[in-house]
Every structure is written in structure tokens, then in C-alpha cells.
Amino acid sequence: MQNPQDQLNVAILGATGRVGQELIAVLEARKFPVGKFYPLASARSANQTVRFLNKDYPVTEPSEEIFKDVDVVLASAGASVSKHWVDKIVECGAVIIDNSSAFRMDPAVPLVVPEVNGHALKGHNGIIANPNCSTSQLVVVLKILHELAGLKRVIVSTYQSVSGAGKEAMEELEDQSKALLNGAEVKTAVMPRQIAFNLIPQIDVFLEDGYTKEEAKVIEETRKILELPELKVTCTAVRVPVLIGHSEAVTCDLERPVSPAQVRESLSDSPIIEIWDQPEEGRYPTPIDCAGQDPVYVGRIRKDSSSENGINLWVVADNLRIGAALNAVRIAEYLLEHDLIEAKSKSTKDGIPLST
């Protein structure tokens, strides 16, 4: 049991969004020691309430007053909202764990998957970045391969669900699917193209070199988290008509030869990876298997037929969990366990003023 002093006052910025809802579910499921609870969102969502541990909380707009009473802000309201509030949050003595891309590549900001590079949280300056959903599930696997046999090159093709684009994108997939099955007109508003019974090889905007921002994120964030700034990585990111769960076909060139059996063994040592890899029984992970689940699922582990020391794998995870909410809460847990955050309530007790 936690001491009451170890409870943190938690704000969720973007509490009514898809990741916000998942943050609430994860906080509940993991019995995170929440003291006060502040669900925050824009004025547009102001009339709503959200339920947390069997109690309804009114959704309010973020304010300095609230942040003064908060220890940790789990932010998932987009880059512009995070950028707008970050200085105020830090000034108020709270830590922001931000799910947007706003600060991820800032050298002063740790970009963390706790199981991979939790040590990077030491000496944080109040801002911590949560990686892109496609990156999180990937680096969990790559880190272990790197320790096992040395990573040389990584080629990733993603199969990303619409929930990565938010609640409206999920509704659009369902609405378009219904329309198509009923011979009605298909309306596209949220996604750049029809997604029902289709694929969209574009996630986020295009950059000058022909990559999308999503692909660039996977490449750059992977290098930062693994602390391998020169790692050769390429990525093609594709949106697929799946509601929840991102999948990745990964080819890794390794320094040293390893067998699929060795890879399977090393990966299965991880407490957050589940190996589903019995092809003879038709066992491999698919997105519907992983939706609502915490682990990173790995299957289809086999020798890469195009390189000396290569391994191919199929990596599937719930993009709203490990790719967002779960990872954010695990960061908060890591901060608590390693004394990298202090509850204001505790500080007050110890006679240190709340804030100026």
C-alpha cells in the first residue's frame, strides 16, 4: 500500500479524447495512486463529465489555478495545446508527460519508453515526452535485438489503425463502412482519403524528402530512444481499416548471427512482450487480439531471406495503450518509484510552500 503522501494529483489534458479515455482506464486498472483528479479539455467539451473510479468529474478548461494544485499532467490534446500550456505547467511545479510530438525531439526533453530507456528520466526538467505510437511498440523489440546481436539496419512497414487519428477517425471508418455496405454515398472528412475497405499510405503531412511526418517520427524517435543516433532506419507508414491496434512488419539487419529461437527466447524474457509464434497452430498476433491489452505481441519471427544476419518479425500492439496511455502512466510510475517526482501534498506537509 502506498502512503497517502505518495499520492499524486493528476490532471488529464484532453480528457474527452480517445487517448484521454484510455488514460482514465489505465490509471484505474493499474491502481495509480491518484490524489486529486482533474479532467481537462477545451471549452467545446466543457459540459461533459468523465467517470473515474465510480465518481463523475466535471470536465473543465485548463487553468493556472488547477496546475498549481497538480503534480502530473498527462497531456493528450495535440501539439498546439501542449505548447500553449507547457510553460505554465512547469512554472506551477507540475510535471507534464506529453503525448504530442511537440517536445519529443527537443534535446532537453527525455523521450521515454520506461522499459527501454527509463534512465533518461533522471534529471528531467518537468517536461517528458511520450513517443509516437508506432515507435513505442517498435523500440521495445529493437532494444532487445540490439542487446542480443547489435542492430545495423531496420526496415519497417506499418499497418496503423484509425484510432491513431482519434475518435472522429474511428467513427469515419464505421460510417464509411456502413455507407459502402448499403450502397450509400461515402463521406470523407477526417482522413485524407476513403479509409473503409481501402488503405492510405499517408499518415500526417508530407515532408520535403517525400517521407511523411509519421515516418520521420518513427525514424528519429527510434534513434533517440535507443541512443543510436546513427542507426539506419527506414519506414513506410500506412493507415489500414482497423479500429484499434498497430501492426508492423519489421526487417532487422544484425551485427551477429542469431537464430529465430534465440530471438524468441530473448524477447520472451521481457515482462511486457508476449510471443505468439506457433505458425503450425496458426498462432500469430492480429490487431483484434491486442486491442485493450497491455503487451507488445510478437510473431512471425524468422530468418530474413535477404541478408546474412537478418531477422523478420511481426509486431502488434494496442496503439492507445503501449503507444499512448499505458506508456504515459508507466512513465509516471517510474518517476514515483525512482523519486523523480514529489507530490505537492507531501512537500506541503514537509513545510515547503506549494508554489509562489
Added chain:
Amino acid sequence: MQNPQDQLNVAILGATGRVGQELIAVLEARKFPVGKFYPLASARSANQTVRFLNKDYPVTEPSEEIFKDVDVVLASAGASVSKHWVDKIVECGAVIIDNSSAFRMDPAVPLVVPEVNGHALKGHNGIIANPNCSTSQLVVVLKILHELAGLKRVIVSTYQSVSGAGKEAMEELEDQSKALLNGAEVKTAVMPRQIAFNLIPQIDVFLEDGYTKEEAKVIEETRKILELPELKVTCTAVRVPVLIGHSEAVTCDLERPVSPAQVRESLSDSPIIEIWDQPEEGRYPTPIDCAGQDPVYVGRIRKDSSSENGINLWVVADNLRIGAALNAVRIAEYLLEHDLIEAKSKSTKDGIPLST
């Protein structure tokens, strides 16, 4: 205008299947010089008729008698049916263009995409194999890259539509989608797993090395068609909830440096490739763009960020057309144009007996 002597008597083996229907549409659209027309299928489909050039034809079971009157058999009824009939067809003096995997890797059988290796048809022995759908669209692109800069290594992740698994699989995707949208029970009979709003990283059966047979086909057939038996290729083949159209994320390591612009230019010289690659306008091919179309569409052409001389591309095509029916008919056209097939009607006219 073709001489009447240049007309071929055509049988379609598997005329009621999804590819059979497409074969009929392609023969019509391309004004293939069909003399007599025999739609063939198993007893199960015997009561059906098929429409060809505004005339209804009864579907009959295959027989020696029919094959004696046929010049070319376009076969798309699966490997076991092709194997069962092949000797009889050849004995009867007909050429079989077979869409199954039965003979593709037989060294005596040409495996052909006419635009890539039409020359391999010379000296055929009556059996010609049509490549796997994922292979056909891939080799059209790879051939040009090889000529441009020398292929070293190819890494392919596929996003394959359910029509590759036949008409029943298409119906299953629609039925499952309806059920899920209506909260009803999902039934899975044709596919190995639920495909609606899901992905299945298994196409065909698993082999001992952990690859699926589909993946092995892409690897081996690519080497055979490109006549590069040592080419390094790897593949992950994934079924996606799309009705028609296969997509491929392709990474190519090349011997010599090339720019995306050079690749774009070389590919656009091909009469069967269409470049859709204006990311700034959001222009790239998606499966619904290519369904019912003949070209191989290529987009997302960019430097591979993980290798010296690498190129990434996104290749989309109608798997029922270039991947099956269209390629089969193009093989027949090539045979005609290059005098590699002779019409029995013509032989008779010249006084050579029809058969013994």
C-alpha cells in the same frame, strides 16, 4: 483487323470464379480474337451460364472432347484442377496458361509477365504459368529498377486484398463487416481468422522456415522471372480488409546511386505503369483507385533512409487484372503476335488434321 484464321478457340477453366469472371471481362475489353468460347467449371457450377460478348454460354465440365477443339485454356480453378487436366490439355494440342501455382517453379515451364520476360515464352511446351498476383505487379517495377541501377536486395511488405482468396473471401469480408457494425456474431469460414477490421499475417500455409507459401512464392517467382536466381529478396505477406487491389511497400537496395526523379522517369516510360506521386497534392495510389484498372500504380518514391543506394516505393495494382486475368490474356496475345501458338482452325484450313 485480325484474319478469321487468327482467331483462337478459348476455354476458361474456372469460369464462374472471381478470376474467371475477370478473364471474360478482359477478353471482351481487349477484343481478344476469340473463335469458339468454352466456359468450364466443376459439376457444382454446371447449371450456370456466363455472358460473353452479349451471348449466354452454358457452363460445362471440362472434357477431352472440348480440349480437342480448343487452342488456349485460361486456367484459374486451382492447382489440383490444373494438375488433373494439364496432360490431357497438352495432348489435345492446346496451350494452357495456368493461373495456379502448380507449374510455376517447374524449370520446363515459362513463368511470364510479358512486359518483363516475354522472351521466355519462346519454345514453350504447351504449359505456361501466370505468376502469383503479388509477384506480377512487383516484377514490373523491379525489372526497370534493375536495368536502371542494378538490384541488390528487395524487401517487400504486402497489403493484399481478400479477392486474392476468391469470391467467398470477398463475401466473408462483407458479411463480417455487416455483423460487426450491427453487433452480431462474426462467422469465419474461408479466411484463417476474422478479416473485417483486422489483419491476417498469413496467406497460404506455413512452410518449415516460418515463411508462408505466399511469401515463398513472391521470393522464388521474382528470382525466376527476373532471371536473377541469387537475388536477395524477403517478403512479409499480409491480408488486409480491402476487397480488390494489392499494395506493396518495397525497399530496394541498388548497385548504383539513383535519384527518386530518375526512378520516376524510368518507370513512367513503361506503358503499363502509372506514376501517381505528387505528395504535395496528396496524390498517391490506394487500392480503390486501382480496382478495375489495368496499370501498375507507383507512388511514394523516395530515397531509402537506411541505405546508400536505396529506393522506397509504394506499388498498387488490381490483383485480379495484372495479378491474374489481364496477365494471362497478355500472355495469349504475346503468343499470337510472336507466332508461338497456332489456331487449330487455321491448321485445318492448311490441311493439317485437327487431332488424332
